[in-house]
Amino acid sequence: MAPRTPTTLPIGAHVDQTDPVAEAQARQAPLVQFFLGDPQDYKGPQVRYAGGAAALKEAAEAAGVDLYVHAPYVINVATTNNRIRIPSRKLLQQHMDAAAEVGAKGLIVHGGHVNKADDPEKGFDNWRKAIEATDIKVPLLIENTAGGDNAMARHLDRIGRVWDAISTAEGFEQVGFCLDTCHAHAGGNALETVVDDVRRITGRIDLVHCNDSRDDFDSGADRHTNFGAGRIDPDLLAAVVRDAGAPVVCETPGGPEEHLADFAWLRERV
Numbered sequence: 001m002a003p004r005t006p007t008t009l010p011i012g013a014h015v016d017q018t019d020p021v022a023e024a025q026a027r028q029a030p031l032v033q034f035f036l037g038d039p040q041d042y043k044g045p046q047v048r049y050a051g052g053a054a055a056l057k058e059a060a061e062a063a064g065v066d067l068y069v070h071a072p073y074v075i076n077v078a079t080t081n082n083r084i085r086i087p088s089r090k091l092l093q094q095h096m097d098a099a100a101e102v103g104a105k106g107l108i109v110h111g112g113h114v115n116k117a118d119d120p121e122k123g124f125d126n127w128r129k130a131i132e133a134t135d136i137k138v139p140l141l142i143e144n145t146a147g148g149d150n151a152m153a154r155h156l157d158r159i160g161r162v163w164d165a166i167s168t169a170e171g172f173e174q175v176g177f178c179l180d181t182c183h184a185h186a187g188g189n190a191l192e193t194v195v196d197d198v199r200r201i202t203g204r205i206d207l208v209h210c211n212d213s214r215d216d217f218d219s220g221a222d223r224h225t226n227f228g229a230g231r232i233d234p235d236l237l238a239a240v241v242r243d244a245g246a247p248v249v250c251e252t253p254g255g256p257e258e259h260l261a262d263f264a265w266l267r268e269r270v
């Protein structure tokens, strides 16, 4: 698929899960991202939309709003710790099923990490096993993360190793990439080249999480902020969005008002 031109780039936001369609409409956004339940625990997904999953799917289709589901932060399918990896795989499948039920265009999951003393090789292989074990019903988008010494998807070389490992797994063609600008910057990846660098590895960027960063380059900190309020060069932020040519989710602070300001800021520059 050819990259979209800037004027047709869909831009939306991460929103509250109670009524994602209403949240999209409040922002005049063609897409939104949300959690299904509490992102910090291992309880299965919850659909808080009043009518349930099927009603949410129907309402989103009627409104022309694309839905993206962000998997819980606690999921870490890479870890060598069985007590985390096994429930993580289960939770990933549960969210995959629920994402499919609401008609989501993608399920976003963080790359995870292995423990400090672990051989990262184990983490790459655990990713392969996770892809093999998951019944992938909607595109699974692996997101780069900002911090950690033994992260799977902070540095480009590690992302490359994850991709090498999963490329032979059944279901791989349904695996994509979500590029987070705050995480790339804080993780120490040059935004000047990150789109090309990632594409060289993955062949695709399916979604951009566009966020400014409260922290410096390579700080390892994951604190998002509104555009122009952080440490990322505005032109670079816009260039990443433009070059990626993928739908954009702003995971920036605030409600409709702040997000509309962020969308306008971005549209002015891409």
Ligand SMILES: [Zn+2]
Pocket: 143, 180, 209, 251
């Ligand atoms: Zn993100």
